[in-house]
Amino acid sequence: MKAAPILVVAAHPASWGRAGYAAQLARNRSRKGQQTVVAVARQALPLFEGIAAEIVPLTGIAAIDRATIDDLVRRFDPDTIAHFDLQSSAHLLGKGQDLYLDRIPSATLDVWDSAETGLVQDVAGLPPQPIYRGDHAAMLAEWHRKLARLVPVPIAKPDGGGHRFCALETGEPVPLSDPNRRIGAARVLFATGDWQSQFLGGAEPANELARRVTGCIREAFDRLGAQARLVHVGPTPLPHPPSNYQWLGQLEHSAMIGQIRDCDLVLSCNLSATTNALALAHDRPVCLIASSGGEVAPFWVWPIGYRRFLDPLVADNPLLDAMQLFDLSRHTDLASAILEALAAAPAKRRQYRSRVLELPPIDCALERAMQHKEPACVP
Known part of the structure; x- marks a missing residue:
């Protein structure tokens, strides 16, 4: 019987970094014969060229709403959902519902390591603002606490809570001492x-x-x-x-x-x-x-x-x-x-x-997160 896929949602058109992590995850899983469904902004599609995954193009962050998530779950019946844009898209998803948290194991990409930073941001010239605002702020913050956190290093510290993974591309770098490098400016x-x-x-x-x-x-x-x-x-x-x-x-x-x-x-x-x-x-x-x-x-x-x-x-x-x-x-x-x-x-x-290359890759971090989901410890 074919294993159920995981569903990755990375919808923000300006967030190439998050889409890049989704591509890393899909690429690593495809090499192991595992199926991944990625709902991703059209602008980021070039990142997925040559990756054996089910790609669902989205037209901007507004394309992600509860109806879209419902449709993806019906079509693909995933055994895991990974939200890579929860901070950006949560206000579009929040309709007093739980996003399957009690039925489908779920994780979020926590780029900022919220256990360290908290959920209040300072923007130039403005007073500090909570990340989650509006009618569903308390519910969204609760989702954030329930989800297993995938924490990329860098920028997070190599040691700490959540499920940390190596965010560096692997492979042999070209040294600056290479004699074929240019001379001059x-x-x-x-x-x-x-x-x-x-x-x-x-x-x-x-x-x-x-x-x-x-x-x-x-x-x-x-x-x-x-x-x-x-x-x-x-x-x-x-x-x-x-x-x-x-x-x-x-x-x-x-x-x-x-x-x-x-x-x-x-x-x-x-x-x-x-x-x-x-x-x-x-x-x-x-x-x-x-x-x-x-x-x-x-x-x-x-x-x-x-x-x-x-x-x-x-x-x-x-x-x-x-x-x-x-x-x-x-x-x-x-x-x-x-x-x-x-x-x-x-x-x-x-x-x-x-030191960073000693950390597990993102697919292994997600597998561990789903086997033992750790509290986010967000203030």
């Missing part, structure tokens, strides 16, 4: 998403923070001149870019991997960016721009903030030792920080990479 890769690009206009606090950071990057590369080239992957080019700037537009996953392997450094403004994990997986240094507050609004995730929200996750996290941290509120010389990151010894990032 260092290639510095910088990636932005749709959700970040929308903040490059307007007068709100997040827009001001967006301009402050892009201005800092522009000044740094003006100073670096022929020493470095800024290669930007994103939906729109940076405003008023430096002369040593190259915009590539948006890239599919395989092309992005090629850019990671071809660069000398990843410049990031988002602690949780998938690009950071790709860089560490392929043994590339990362220079992370952040702000602890003061003249520059505090942030770990540019330009929306999340500083206080993620501070508990950052404390004692070896991920920070594996990257070069540039605090925009305390320093002004990003150019020197980039040169320092390029010249830094690789020992700490390689030690971190080795």
Whole structure:
């Protein structure tokens, strides 16, 4: 008798990182002959090319409602449901019903490790806000407590609660010492998403923070001149870019991997960016721009903030030792920080990479979660 599939829901069109974890899960299960049904945003379909899974395309986050979940359960009769966008889509699902929690074992992708961070976020210029709001807030928070948590590392700490899994792509990285690498200007890769690009206009606090950071990057590369080239992957080019700037537009996953392997450094403004994990997986240094507050609004995730929200996750996290941290509120010389990151010894990032690779892959973490579902311990 054929084993029942698992159902993975990853509907948010802007969340390529979550869709990428869904692709990892489906790929690993297909290699073991296990069936996976993935309901995923159409924008993320290229991530699933070549994966033997049942793919159900969705047109945006609004396509996920209780009727859609009911239909998927009727069609495929899954023995497990994994919600990879619960935070984004829960308000569309909440109609006073339990989402099969008592009948079908269920898990959620807990990117932020909510046992560490809690369920209140700080957004630039706004008072702290609970993640779950509105008429169904209490019910949604209760769902969050009931679901088994799949916690990706990075950005979470390697040790802790929930069911942690290795979020680094495996395979042998191309070393920076490869004699076939170019001689000349260092290639510095910088990636932005749709959700970040929308903040490059307007007068709100997040827009001001967006301009402050892009201005800092522009000044740094003006100073670096022929020493470095800024290669930007994103939906729109940076405003008023430096002369040593190259915009590539948006890239599919395989092309992005090629850019990671071809660069000398990843410049990031988002602690949780998938690009950071790709860089560490392929043994590339990362220079992370952040702000602890003061003249520059505090942030770990540019330009929306999340500083206080993620501070508990950052404390004692070896991920920070594996990257070069540039605090925009305390320093002004990003150019020197980039040169320092390029010249830094690789020992700490390689030690971190080795530690993370010891964790189980996402499919094994899910299997363990369903065998012994651990409370989320969310405050």
